[in-house]
Amino acid sequence: MGSQGDYIVKSKEKDGECKEVSSEGKVYLKETFYISSKKNHVFIVKLTDVGLCLRKEANSSTKEQIIKINDIVGCRCLRSQKKPRGRAACTCSSSVPRDKSRVSVEDDNFLADESDVSAYLYVYAYVFKKSLRNNCRRERTVLTLRFRSYDKFDDNIREAQKWRTTIKRLMLYTGDVLQLKSAISAEQKKLLVILNPKSGSGKARELYQQQVAPIYGEAEIPIELHVTKRANFARELVRHKHDIFSYRGIVVCGGDGIYYEVINGIMEREDWDDVFQNIPIGIIPCGSGNGLARSIAHVYNEPYEPKPILNAAITTAKGKTAWMDLVRVETKAQIMFSFLSIGWGLISDIDIESERLRYMGHQRFSLWSLRRLIGLRTYHGKISYIPASTELLNATSAELPPPNRIKHSISCNTYLTEEGGSQDADGEVITLETANDGFFDTIDRQRLDSFYSTTSRKTAYYSVAGSEYKSINGSIRGDDEDFPDHDKVQDNTSYATSNPKDVQVFGPSSSLPSLMSPVPGDWVVEEGDYVMVHATYQTHLSSDVFFVPSSKLSDGIIWLVIIKAGVTRPALLNFMMGLSSGTHLPDKEHNYFKVIPVTAFRIEPTGNDGILTVDGERVDYGPIQGEVCSSLAKVMVPEKFVKSL
Numbered sequence: 001m002g003s004q005g006d007y008i009v010k011s012k013e014k015d016g017e018c019k020e021v022s023s024e025g026k027v028y029l030k031e032t033f034y035i036s037s038k039k040n041h042v043f044i045v046k047l048t049d050v051g052l053c054l055r056k057e058a059n060s061s062t063k064e065q066i067i068k069i070n071d072i073v074g075c076r077c078l079r080s081q082k083k084p085r086g087r088a089a090c091t092c093s094s095s096v097p098r099d100k101s102r103v104s105v106e107d108d109n110f111l112a113d114e115s116d117v118s119a120y121l122y123v124y125a126y127v128f129k130k131s132l133r134n135n136c137r138r139e140r141t142v143l144t145l146r147f148r149s150y151d152k153f154d155d156n157i158r159e160a161q162k163w164r165t166t167i168k169r170l171m172l173y174t175g176d177v178l179q180l181k182s183a184i185s186a187e188q189k190k191l192l193v194i195l196n197p198k199s200g201s202g203k204a205r206e207l208y209q210q211q212v213a214p215i216y217g218e219a220e221i222p223i224e225l226h227v228t229k230r231a232n233f234a235r236e237l238v239r240h241k242h243d244i245f246s247y248r249g250i251v252v253c254g255g256d257g258i259y260y261e262v263i264n265g266i267m268e269r270e271d272w273d274d275v276f277q278n279i280p281i282g283i284i285p286c287g288s289g290n291g292l293a294r295s296i297a298h299v300y301n302e303p304y305e306p307k308p309i310l311n312a313a314i315t316t317a318k319g320k321t322a323w324m325d326l327v328r329v330e331t332k333a334q335i336m337f338s339f340l341s342i343g344w345g346l347i348s349d350i351d352i353e354s355e356r357l358r359y360m361g362h363q364r365f366s367l368w369s370l371r372r373l374i375g376l377r378t379y380h381g382k383i384s385y386i387p388a389s390t391e392l393l394n395a396t397s398a399e400l401p402p403p404n405r406i407k408h409s410i411s412c413n414t415y416l417t418e419e420g421g422s423q424d425a426d427g428e429v430i431t432l433e434t435a436n437d438g439f440f441d442t443i444d445r446q447r448l449d450s451f452y453s454t455t456s457r458k459t460a461y462y463s464v465a466g467s468e469y470k471s472i473n474g475s476i477r478g479d480d481e482d483f484p485d486h487d488k489v490q491d492n493t494s495y496a497t498s499n500p501k502d503v504q505v506f507g508p509s510s511s512l513p514s515l516m517s518p519v520p521g522d523w524v525v526e527e528g529d530y531v532m533v534h535a536t537y538q539t540h541l542s543s544d545v546f547f548v549p550s551s552k553l554s555d556g557i558i559w560l561v562i563i564k565a566g567v568t569r570p571a572l573l574n575f576m577m578g579l580s581s582g583t584h585l586p587d588k589e590h591n592y593f594k595v596i597p598v599t600a601f602r603i604e605p606t607g608n609d610g611i612l613t614v615d616g617e618r619v620d621y622g623p624i625q626g627e628v629c630s631s632l633a634k635v636m637v638p639e640k641f642v643k644s645l
């Protein structure tokens with residue numbers, strides 16, 4: 001290919017905000033671009049396995065920047081289009097330049113601008129940037145490459161497509177060609193998004209529309225969105241989804257409670273094992289606790305604040321996965337599977353009793369903690385456990401024993417629910433724009449505005465080809481139709497259930513004695529009065545409770561944190577104050593605080609008065625036991641690195 005392509009780039013960012021690189025790595029494509037307004041500015045653009053390397057040569061100086069493959073969420077080839085007269089605009093028109101016709105992305109409302117034979121490649125990336133406080137965060141960058149080497153649009157678009165295809169392959173490649181093939185075929189599949197509009201302070205719909213849907217649009221991921229109508233909706237949905245393998249994954253927009261529903265809904269399917277092996281489950285933290293989302297970000301060194309939803313959306317769009325342990329939990333009435341924690345005492349009391357302050361978002365936890373400290377309670381009971389072996393504590397995840405996937409079943413409760421659809425959009429972007437005379441600036445700005453239009457429900461979804469949502473009568477409608485008013489929707493979808501007691505739970509069989517049998521002699525047993533016992537298998541219990549810093553997603557370990565009665569209030573206050581930084585536990589052995597790595601445990605409270613929680617949800621008070629099932633579910637995680645193609 002010659003070097004006549006027209007590359008128009010003018011970074012609005014200051015120097016040094018993209019990482020400096022030497023042009024190393026394998027080069028797949030290379031092209032020279034110019035800025036029309038500055039003929040002496042030449043950009044050599046190389047696509048390597050690291051990313052898009054931009055080498056600017058101007059006035060005998062050169063500068064290199066890179067947009068890493070890991071930071072790219074998608075790229076699209078577009079043709080400039082003009083809007084015919086008399087048609088209502090769905091894009092913002094304020095930035096339309098001087099004498100130009102309105103230009104926008106390909107949309108049924110627009111006609112191709114025949115006078116421009118160029119093909120445009122848009123690359124959407126979210127690059128790391130250091131803020132003033134030295135915190136790392138991701139910022140949106142859009143790179144536009146204009147291909148106009150040829151006289152015909154078809155030839156130019158072919159060039160642009162070549163770049164697009166190669167970038168997409170590099171995004172999917174993890175070092176295994178077979179995996180690449182299956183990743184390419186999975187690209188056609190939809191993402192099943194389950195959104196709880198009541199999670200957190202009740203803004204999940206808006207947050208999804210503002211921060212998540214645009215990223216799925218940029219990544220060209222087709223979506224099927226279900227808005228929950230009531231508790232256990234998500235659980236029923238995944239239990240009854242006959243075509244579950246036609247999805248590339250499930251994304252939960254909500255808190256840990258709704259994620260728990262999805263995990264347990266899958267466990268109510270006979271094919272639970274296949275589902276967990278083939279369908280990764282991601283989380284967009286719209287809840288009040290968000291322990292899992294925070295833990296995933298922590299383990300992968302991904303920035304969480306100030307935009308946890310945006311970052312999680314990127315994570316779920318990129319589609320990388322990792323194994324996660326689940327804990328099989330048994331109470332007298334139920335068997336369930338947990339991914340976060342099991343609690344008895346102080347923290348569970350705060351979690352459940354602060355429900356009445358839900359409107360406050362996660363602040364409710366801080367307020368109620370103070371209250372519980374003043375009116376401190378203790379509970380009597382017996383705690384038994386199997387300590388984790390030294391080998392397990394020192395093992396890498398590759399050395400862990402294979403998961404126990406033998407099936408068995410038992411009945412438990414669930415409810416029948418309905419499903420709904422979607423909502424409006426508004427949002428913000430941070431762009432590294434391309435521009436020469438304002439023309440390109442306009443193209444992109446208009447396109448973005450149409451993404452974020454608060455008035456047009458259509459345009460909020462237009463770019464996600466094949467996206468669907470559930471309509472009033474339960475049938476699927478395309479993304480170019482108006483959304484129903486979901487608050488008024490009466491969905492006719494009905495599931496063939498059932499007396500809730502008849503619902504069976506599958507999942508791996510237990511290796512523990514039944515809850516009513518005594519624990520084996522090799523277990524450690526202690527009895528006494530306790531402020532709390534909290535069994536945890538993630539780093540964070542909520543976004544600001546850094547509970548077990550050493551925990552991993554799949555280490556095969558449950559961390560038992562025990563606080564005995566008799567602890568002083570100042571010591572407890574220290575504990576509470578240190579929770580957000582992970583400095584809550586004493587360094588040395590302590591009479592009242594203990595952290596014990598175990599593989600199974602049992603709590604037997606005395607009396608009937610207290611709160612037990614599993615993943616932040618209240619369960620029957622009484623004996624409870626849990627055992628780790630290592631690497632049982634696949635969870636969506638951020639990128640770490642890219643290998644050579």
Ligand SMILES: Nc1ncnc2c1ncn2[C@@H]1O[C@H](COP(=O)(O)OP(=O)(O)OP(=O)(O)O)[C@@H](O)[C@H]1O
Pocket residue numbers: 196197198199200201228229230231232233253254255256257258259261286287288289290291616617
């Ligand atoms: N449409 C709905 N109306 C009422 N409750 C719902 C609805 N959909 C789901 N739920 C229930 O809401 C509960 C809490 O939801 P979720 O976990 O999403 O938010 P949260 O409690 O604010 O966050 P976290 O669990 O992280 O603290 C879930 O247990 C779920 O059963």
